[in-house]
Amino acid sequence: MMLANIIQSLYPKVLGDFTDLVHKNKITEAAIIDYSLLLLVIGISCGIFFGVGQYVVMRLGRIFEFITRGKLFNHFIKLSESYYSKHGVGELLSYVMNDVTAVRESISQGINQTTNAVIITASAIVMMVISSIPLYLIVVCVLPLLIIPWLVVWFGPAIRSRSKQVQESLARMTEAAEEQFGGIRVTKKFAVEGMMKGRFGEKVDHIRDNQLSLVRISSLFQAILPFLGSLSLIIAIIFGGYLTIKHEITLGNFVSLTLYLRMMVNPLQQIGNVINTMQRSQASLDRINQLLAIEPDIKEIASARTIQKESNGIRMKALTFSYPDASRKALEDIHIHLPAGQTLGIVGKTGSGKTTLVKLLLRIYDPPKGTVFIGDTDVRQATLESLRNQIAYVPQDGFLFSTTIRDNIAFSNRDEAMDVIEMAAQQAKIDESIQTFAEQYETKLGERGVTLSGGQRQRTSLARGFIKNAPILILDDSVSAVDAETETQIIENVRLTRKGKTTIIIAHRISAIQHADQIIVLDEGRIVQQGTHRQLLKEEGVYAALYAIQEGGTRYADAEGK
Numbered sequence: 001m002m003l004a005n006i007i008q009s010l011y012p013k014v015l016g017d018f019t020d021l022v023h024k025n026k027i028t029e030a031a032i033i034d035y036s037l038l039l040l041v042i043g044i045s046c047g048i049f050f051g052v053g054q055y056v057v058m059r060l061g062r063i064f065e066f067i068t069r070g071k072l073f074n075h076f077i078k079l080s081e082s083y084y085s086k087h088g089v090g091e092l093l094s095y096v097m098n099d100v101t102a103v104r105e106s107i108s109q110g111i112n113q114t115t116n117a118v119i120i121t122a123s124a125i126v127m128m129v130i131s132s133i134p135l136y137l138i139v140v141c142v143l144p145l146l147i148i149p150w151l152v153v154w155f156g157p158a159i160r161s162r163s164k165q166v167q168e169s170l171a172r173m174t175e176a177a178e179e180q181f182g183g184i185r186v187t188k189k190f191a192v193e194g195m196m197k198g199r200f201g202e203k204v205d206h207i208r209d210n211q212l213s214l215v216r217i218s219s220l221f222q223a224i225l226p227f228l229g230s231l232s233l234i235i236a237i238i239f240g241g242y243l244t245i246k247h248e249i250t251l252g253n254f255v256s257l258t259l260y261l262r263m264m265v266n267p268l269q270q271i272g273n274v275i276n277t278m279q280r281s282q283a284s285l286d287r288i289n290q291l292l293a294i295e296p297d298i299k300e301i302a303s304a305r306t307i308q309k310e311s312n313g314i315r316m317k318a319l320t321f322s323y324p325d326a327s328r329k330a331l332e333d334i335h336i337h338l339p340a341g342q343t344l345g346i347v348g349k350t351g352s353g354k355t356t357l358v359k360l361l362l363r364i365y366d367p368p369k370g371t372v373f374i375g376d377t378d379v380r381q382a383t384l385e386s387l388r389n390q391i392a393y394v395p396q397d398g399f400l401f402s403t404t405i406r407d408n409i410a411f412s413n414r415d416e417a418m419d420v421i422e423m424a425a426q427q428a429k430i431d432e433s434i435q436t437f438a439e440q441y442e443t444k445l446g447e448r449g450v451t452l453s454g455g456q457r458q459r460t461s462l463a464r465g466f467i468k469n470a471p472i473l474i475l476d477d478s479v480s481a482v483d484a485e486t487e488t489q490i491i492e493n494v495r496l497t498r499k500g501k502t503t504i505i506i507a508h509r510i511s512a513i514q515h516a517d518q519i520i521v522l523d524e525g526r527i528v529q530q531g532t533h534r535q536l537l538k539e540e541g542v543y544a545a546l547y548a549i550q551e552g553g554t555r556y557a558d559a560e561g562k
């Protein structure tokens with residue numbers, strides 16, 4: 001690129017010399033051919049060097065894009081759930097798409113155009129000196145161009161802050177789009193398309209306002225640069241023209257001078273582009289760096305221990321926990337001792353803290369020190385990998401990936417044997433449904449595949465939990481979307497396959513937990529009842545009341561069925 005620019009700066013000198021030959025009537029046919037060939041060589045060399053330079057620089061930009069996207073993804077994977085509960089998917093996508101692209105463009109354009117501008121300007125000045133154009137004339141003509149650095153300092157911060165606003169509003173729009181697409185079914189069912197259109201329109205309006213504000217300042221900056229270029233040409237024509245008339249400089253000198261100044265105008269305009277792009281990309285780079293500087297909340301201590309993958313019990317001692325920024329305690333004074341191999345059932349109203357309890361066990365949020373143990377190890381002292389390998393957690397709404405059913409079930413080990421996968425599916429009572437699909441376990445799910453019903457999704461996610469065969473299995477309301485009969489069969493399968501293995505079952509239906517070795521009833525973050533099914537039925541309280549309601553419902557259904 002540098003070579004291309006240096007070679008390009010020979011044009012005006014060659015043309016200037018040619019003009020002098022013509023002016024002095026010394027032009028010959030041979031000279032015309034020589035000068036034409038010289039211009040041809042200059043043209044071809046410029047083309048080759050410029051093309052190669054362009055390719056190298058573009059490649060550099062793409063490599064940056066590739067590395068940064070990878071780095072961002074690795075960082076996202078490390079961030080804790082608390083981060084994701086505050087930042088939407090759209091916002092995160094915006095970093096990966098908009099910000100990375102802005103920086104890549106500035107690298108490609110920036111290197112290209114800065115090299116152009118600097119080399120052309122420098123070689124133009126050198127060539128003017130070499131062409132024996134008087135120094136004072138060069139200085140006077142180039143003077144208006146010296147205002148440019150001052151303009152850069154003046155406009156730069158304003159462009160950068162407006163660019164940041166644009167990037168932020170783009171992030172908000174991506175977030176809104178993601179949410180609107182995700183919720184399109186609800187929108188349609190409630191027939192609120194108009195309201196949603198209005199909400200999305202607001203975000204788009206916001207981007208337009210921010211972009212126009214950026215365009216205004218960028219345009220003003222861009223407009224001043226060519227004006228300064230023209231000013232230096234005007235000075236060249238007045239002053240240079242006067243010196244030519246006075247024979248202080250040759251006509252060839254005058255032609256070269258004007259051509260060199262003209263040659264400098266484009267790079268100067270490019271400097272404007274580069275500065276704009278750089279300021280914009282600086283705003284994006286700041287955003288990317290701020291994101292990369294965020295530390296995950298959940299960190300492994302240096303001396304973290306590996307929990308052995310064996311049957312371990314669970315203990316919770318005086319556990320009290322509040323979510324960050326929450327005024328209310330999610331859990332208060334929880335004491336649980338579940339010996340290895342036993343089953344714990346948890347019931348409680350919605351919002352009573354059931355999921356929070358298992359999130360603390362999995363260390364998705366940090367419990368206070370010395371309150372949650374697996375075996376003898378405080379979960380805060382364990383390596384995160386060994387802790388999470390110890391537990392198979394099946395949430396209520398297990399996310400399924402847009403891949404085959406087989407890959408979704410064998411998620412923790414893609415090489416799992418087919419019979420093991422089928423066994424897990426049978427235990428989760430999803431095998432029969434899968435057999436009805438044309439491609440069975442190879443059936444693709446998601447956008448380009450089959451849409452499963454809520455219950456089928458839940459059972460597929462359940463099979464994913466079963467196949468992990470972890471020392472601790474947690475079912476967090478994982479059979480809520482299946483019918484009572486299937487639920488009974490699944491729970492029976494859990495009982496049989498989890499004999500001697502620690503299991504936690506969270507459920508709203510007592511039928512799912514009544515067999516447990518111990519049951520706790522949570523209410524507003526506190527354990528209000530604790531015991532076996534028989535013991536709890538004898539006590540007056542939430543459990544017996546819940547059982548009575550659910551039993552009453554079942555008897556009524558049975559009577560109706562007869």
Ligand SMILES: Nc1ncnc2c1ncn2[C@@H]1O[C@H](COP(=O)(O)OP(=O)(O)OP(=O)(O)O)[C@@H](O)[C@H]1O
Nearest residue numbers: 085323326330348349350351352353354355356357
């Ligand atoms: N990430 C979070 N940040 C702040 N508060 C939260 C968060 N997750 C849950 N909570 C609050 O903590 C309390 C307990 O929630 P939790 O999800 O543990 O209830 P739950 O018993 O599992 O409810 P459900 O049966 O509806 O699943 C609720 O008041 C809830 O609003």
